[in-house]
Amino acid sequence: MPNIPTTADAISPPEVRRQDYAPPAWWIDTVDLTFDLDPAKTRVLNKMRLRRNPDVPVQPLRLDGDSLNLARVLVNGQGASFKLEGQQLVLSQLPEGDEAVELEIFTTCQPEKNTLLSGLFVSQGTFFTQCEAEGFRRITYFLDRPDVMSIYSVTLRASKAAYPVLLSNGNLVEQGDLDDGRHFARWHDPFRKPSYLFALVAGTLVAREQAIRARNGKEHLLQVYVRPGDLEKTEHAMQSLIASIVWDETRFGLPLDLDRFMIVATSDFNMGAMENKGLNIFNTKFVLASQATATDVDFANVESVVGHEYFHNWTGNRITCRDWFQLSLKEGLTVFRDQEFSMDMAGSASARAVKRIEDVRLLRTVQFAEDAGPQAHPVRPDAYQEINNFYTVTIYEKGAEVVRMMHTLVGEAGFQRGMKLYFERHDGQAVTCDDFAQAIADANPDSPLAQHLEPFKRWYSQAGTPHVHASGHYDSEQQTYTLHLTQSLTAPPGQPDRQAAVIPVKLGLLQADGQPVPLWLQTDDGEQDCGHEHTLVLHQSEQRITFGRIPQPPVPSLLRSFSAPVVLHQSLDDDALETLLQHDSDPFNRWEAGQQWAQRVMLEAIRQPHTEATDAPARLPERLVAALRQILREPQLDAAFKDLVLTLPSENYLAEQLDTVDPQRIHAVRQSLQQQLAQALHDDWRTLWEQHHDTGAYRPDAHSSGRRALAGKALFMLCLHASHTGEGIWPGKAYQQSKDANNMTDRFNALLALVHTHQPLAEAALARFHQQFHNEALVLDKWFSLQASVPDRQGDILPAVQQLMQHPDFTLKNPNRARSLIFTLCNANPAAFHRADGAGYQFWADQVIALNGLNAQVAARLARSLDAWRKLAEPYRSHANAALQRVASQKNLSKDVREIIEKSRT
Known part of the structure; x- marks a missing residue:
């Protein structure tokens, strides 16, 4: 059974602090594992070769364990004296000096009862492992920390009929039959790795295989394993893997280093995927994709996640983290790499910009909120109670932005030099974020990064989002323009005061007619020709920069291309925003201008005193509508870019701009403006749908996906307009498309248009969709999520979600299904969740408590839905506080959930 924390342990979980890091007292050179796999009782024989760390004073060997039954301990083949202290196995009487020690530990565990999905577990009759961050200790006693790197050999034994496929890390050395209908497979990984990268899979699986030849002439076997019946949905994953291998070798010179590379998909998985050395285990959501069952977003996500996990082979596996405080060393760097991969795969400049905008939207909406809330922490945290709670957008997305700023400061060629030096220095080691930054700087000694390295590293150590305030002054006599920048670095509550950050600010200047202005930077040595774009390195609290020859x-x-993860404040009037929206050569800032313009209108309406007189809808300025209409009609712009420009800022993002949040008011204002866009641009939406809805044979490339996205937006807007006029033609077309579309993207876009605009045909379309796809788990997740995301009108969405929880196809035990319904309501549907009667918060508390008993990691992620409760207006704030108190009062809270709740209430 999973360990359930005692009340005392749950209330006061120990805090792990970065400043307390000490090297391990022992090194484990080799590990030889033998598994006799049985769902009820798996036997694990662990033979290790250890030696003392000569740089650490002599001390006992303390091995981590969790939920294990210990049967035998041998030292150098003899019985050994040991004791159990809490969850550690302690051996005190071991040989001293540099003599190697042969340690043998025999344990058993119960995979079929492991609902935590951490360690060794069974999913639909197949064995899987998940060892990051601290799951290996649930398999055997070990020094379960990332700086202990070992060579692993693994023997798997199991029933051949029940588990015909036996997989582990590295290369297959031997396999064969045993007595009593059993068989075995022996694997060897020639590369040292930490225990969190160990993996095994055993079950009835089928594989898509592809042999490839690397640039050096070496052949490799690629395999994607899935359950029987899913093989036809693996072609895109295989092609994404091949593309990732080619890209990493082409752009970074990093080749595949094993004889084979394997991906295995499971439907029960807490994470998106796991980069175990040579044996990546994936959530099915990021492997299975077919034209009939996956949307364009799904295809893009498969490509991105397959790339991310493969890129970890070098940035995470070959070089890993010294300790878990350095998690962003591998995650931030690898997110940057997968972002670059996706942009390179997109092709055109406009398509690349779409990817950048999507990444920034996630950062601003989720990570900036995290930075401003009770869970704020640096990219390199200083302390934690439960490491699983630090797999956050700050570690991943903000960490990637820190790497991107390095790239900006040294350039592409300089970054390549830095990466090469990083691998030359640290291949096969467990290192720190500082080691990475030092390598990039040392490879580029004349760069701004090297000149400001120590203050730049504050991005790793300081929590919170910098605010940059910009103002400009034009001198008509001197024909100069002076830009004045300041940075505001207010620390989050409980955080130490911040110091100035190093912020690269990419900038350009435009004439009123949109033409780019040549930049002549005034310096002490005269004028410097900067072309049409310059990167200012803001490294002080206040700086000025002056350009000459400005007529x-x-x-x-x-902040072109969002060159730093900051909040930019500048006072631009409508004329300036229109110029940027229509003419800026930087696609990101074109999009940004439209967002800022719309946001200004919406926030002004939201902030008005809440009376009947002010309940009248906010009005979209005709000038903004005209500018957006011109964007829609601009033929050279990518369709996906147009879709993003015409998407209003989200309710969650708007909430982040306010000191006091009334979710219902935000919802009403945004819905009103969206309806106005539907009406004002009705003829354009119709034209766009007619031009884009038929994309021919299905292809998930960026161009075709963009056309489908814009057609979907047009159909939604036409149905939204029809919901107010009673016009039936567009709901009818949407219903027909939901039945007859030749791909899931168009089918689901049509279904969303019907359901989200509350059309009479929605119920029939939902029923038909379920009937058609009731055997497709990932499609059912979409079906549940869609209904939980419907814009709330009269408090009807929460009861609908509660009813869906009783649906035969719903289960809390599967993380994907729980996320599809419950997380969508609590995190992505603010008006339905934040009810004035507090019912949404009580529902949240019910589900956090229920999930806590099943899967603490999933429960902890749901617990974060109320991070920003203190910003809520009344009566929401009091109801949210009551729900938090209810969860906090539970006696058997996991330490995962306890840490989140305590921080939220602090």
């Missing part, structure tokens, strides 16, 4: 007041285009 007229320019429009500043700042």
Whole structure:
């Protein structure tokens, strides 16, 4: 059975602090594992060769364990004296000096009862492992920390009929039959790795295989394993893997280093995927994709996640983290790499910009909120109670932005030099974020990064989001333009005061007619020709920069491509925003101008005193509508880019701009403006749908996906308009498309248009969709999620979600299914969740408590839905506080959930 913390343990979980890091007292050179696999009782024989760390004073060997039954301990083949202290196995009487020690430990565990999905577990009759961050200790006693790197050999034994496929890390050395209908497979991984990268899989699986030849002439076997019946949905995953291998070798010179590379998919998985050395285990959501069952977003996510996990082979596996505080060393760097991979795969500049915008939207909506809330922590945290709670957008997405800033400061060629030096220095080691930054700087000694390295590393150590305030002054006599930048670095509550960050600000200037202005930077040595774009390195609290030869007041285009993860404040009037929206050569800032313009209108309406007189809908300025209409009609723009420009800022993002949040008011204002866009641009939406809805044979490439996205937006807007006019033609077309579309993207876009605009045909379309796809688990997740995301009108969504929880196809035990319904309501549907009667918060508390008893990691992630409860207006705030108190009062809370709740209430 999984360990259930005692009340005392749950209330006061021990805190792990970065400053307390000490090297291990022992090294484990080799590990030889033998598994006799049985769902009820798996036997694990662990033979290790250890030696003392000569740099650490002599001390006992303390091995981590969790939920294990210990049967035998031998030292150098003899019985050994040991004791159990809490969850550690302690051996005190071991040989001293540099003599190697042969340690043998025999344990058993119960995989079929492991609902935590951490360690060794069974999913639908197949064995899987998940060892990051601390799951290996649930398999055998071990020094379960990332800086202990060992060579592993693994023998798997099991029933051949029940488990015909036996997989582990590295290369297959031997396999054969045993007595009594059993068989075995022996695997060897020639590369040292930490225990969190160990993996095994055993079950009835089928594989798509592809042999490839690397640039050095070496052949490799690629395999994607899935359950029988899913093989036809693996072609895209295989092609994504091949593309990832080619890209990493082409751009970074990093080749595949094993004879084979394997991906295995499971439907029961807490994470998206796991980069175990040579044996990546994936959530089915990021492997299975077919035209009939997956949307364009799903295809893109498969490509991105397959790339991410493969890229970890070098940035995470070959070089790993010294300790878990350095988690962003591998995750931030690898997210940057997968972002670059996706942009390179997209092709055109416009398509690349779409990817960048999507990444920034996630960062601003989720990570900026995290930075401003009770869970704020640095990219390199200083302390934690439960490491699983630090797999956050700060570690991943903000960590990637820190790497991207390094790339900006040293350039592409300089970054390549830095990566090469990083691998030369640290291949096969467990290192720190500082080691990575030092390598990039040392490879580029004349770069701004090297000049400001120590203050730059504050990005790793300081929590919170910097605010940059920009103002400009034009001198008509001197024909100069001076840009004045300041950075505001207010620390989050409980955090130490912040120091100035190093912030690269990419910028350009435009004339009023949109033409780019040549940049002549004034320096002490005269004028410097900067072309049409310059990167200012803001490294002080306040800086000024002046450009000469400016014949007229320019429009500043700042923070191009979102060159730093900051909040930019500048006072741009409608004229300036229109110039940027229509003419900026930087696609990100074109999109940003439209967002800022719409956001300004919406926030002004939201902030008005809440009376009947102000309940009248906010009005979209005709000038903004005209500018957006021109974007829609601009033929050279990518369709996906148009879709993003015409998407209003989300309710969650708007909430982040407010000191006091009334979710219902935000919802009403946004819905009103969206309805106005539907009406004002009705003719354009119709034209766009007619031009884009038929994309021919299905292809998930960026161009075709963009056309489908814009057609889907047009159909939604036409149905939204029809919901107010009673026009039936567009709901009818949507219903027909939901039945007859030749791909899931168009089918689901049509279903969403019907359901989200509350059309009479929605119920029939939902029933038909379920009937058609009731045997497709991932499609059913979409079906549940869609219904939980419907815009709330009269408090009807929460009861609908509660009813769906009783549906035969719903289960809390599967993380994907729980996320599809419960997380969608609590995290992605603010108006339905934040009810004035507090019912949404009580529902949240019910589900956190229920999930806590099943899967603490999933429960902890749901617990974060109320991170920002203190910003809520009344009566929401009091109801949210009551729900938090109810969860906090539970006696058997896991330490995962306890840490989140305590921080939220602090």
